[in-house]
Amino acid sequence: MATSRFIKDSGLTARMTLTMFLLGALFVGLVVGVIYAVGWGYAPVVAVIAIGMAFWQWWSSDSVAMRAMRAREVSTEEAPELHGMIDRLCALADMPKPRVGISDLAVPNAFATGRSPDRAVVCVTTGILQTLDAEELEAVLAHELSHVAHRDVLVMTVASSAGIAAGLLMRFAQFGGMGRSRNSSSLPAVLVAVVVSLVVYAVSYLLLRLLSRYRELSADRAGAYLTLKPGALARALQKISGEAAATPQRDLRAGSAASALCIVPALSGGLSGLMATHPPLQQRLEQLARIQAELSRPTG
Template sequence: MTGYLRTAVLMAAMTALFIGIGALLGGAGGALIALVVALAMNAFTWWNSDKLVLRMHAARPADGPEGAALTQMVHKMADAAGMPRPAVYILDNDQPNAFATGRNPANAAVAATTGLLRSLSREEIAAVMAHELAHIRNHDTTIMTITATFAGAISMLANFAMFFGRGRNGMGLIGTLALMILAPMAAALVQMAISRSREYEADRVGAEICGNPLWLASALQKISGLAARIDNDAAERNPATAHMFIINPLHAHAHDRLFSTHPNPENRIRALREMAGQGARRGPWA
């Protein structure tokens, strides 16, 4: 429960930051307007998150022999985990990677790249898809959609401060410029902290679903090495979706680990190997 408590605290901090900026811009009325806007934006994004993200990455339904095998694998693990079967998609992308999206477990989708299907063994692919199923079962897709929306809205409000808030909030030009710079930075840090904590939990639950933590450790090692050398143009065009992938699909994060949306792969692999040493529940692919 520690991970869930940490996530709840961080999401509360994100909400408070958003409302606080609204209050700085327009007092109590501004805070109320900010809250209403946040609720409206999150409701729209939550309802349409799967369609929006799949369209951004040109995902296609998993079909043909390759797609049928992937769908059968995902559905078998979902059945064994006692969760609804998600829709399964394939991304025509050479970078090995995968993500999950959707507003809740009953309306969710998982997607794997053609690069992942070509580069990994059957067991490693099962482990990666189990990780994505864990995100769905843990409602991480909902959490990360909301935090991404908040982060974007905070940046928007901070920019509004320059044009509408400087004369009324008492901060002056320097204070307003500081708000424009620091508020989006704080939002990004909170978003990334939430993403990192959810990745460790999805690794743990995913290892339980597939039945062997070492399969996921091996997959992460392969994916992280290949992803660093192969571009993901769709992700580069839509960096706000980077946190959804099992491994960060962007290359820029290597220059600043503080702003990485994912934990260090080596730390994740180490945790999975320790989990394997302690014994794990045998899933449908063990």
């Protein structure tokens, strides 16, 4: 976890470490299963492809997310107020300033992405700039900066490569398995690779969503303690969720590719429970209310 004045979250660190360990083990199992299907002579090729996919996912994470959200980096001259807010929050948090972006989407939202703190981008949509007041926007930016400070953007990006690799390597196994033999002798090996790939995809899908829900609660908590204004973040979440529900679905789908990175899901009325990338709004508001009560108690 990066050093900053955001509150420490040992629970988040433990969950990220465990998730990375489990997904790493699954990834190794996936590679072994594919090698078994296509033949050990192809082992170097499979290893290079697997490592290459993980590296590409890590290296291009910021540009992919920015394209998915129709976002562009903006200078201080283009968005002085937005830069000013992030400057103040970064000074308060004692952390390096990330790049700043604006997404040309009507749906109110914000996200952080980037393979490292040096490559991080905090981005807001034009919709959120029109929806929130200055105090609420600052609370949202504090939430996003905590993602950067805690490095969970990097962890989520790298961890998601296991699911992506599962789908691609499954196709490679099918192709390689069919190429090994024209008879039915290669069928068991191909089936093993397909089953392993499906298991890896399903488990990584659930693990990532479990981690994603916790990291959103952690970012709410860290942002609220940094600004000492949990009420502002609560109002922002309510406004954003309300506006998202009223936004046409075609506009929401434009940002669905990066939905897990956003402060609220890009698609309203989306998956819930184990499949959700974000905790329920009510759970987030209750946590912020508890923080507000704690901060309001007299000291001494």
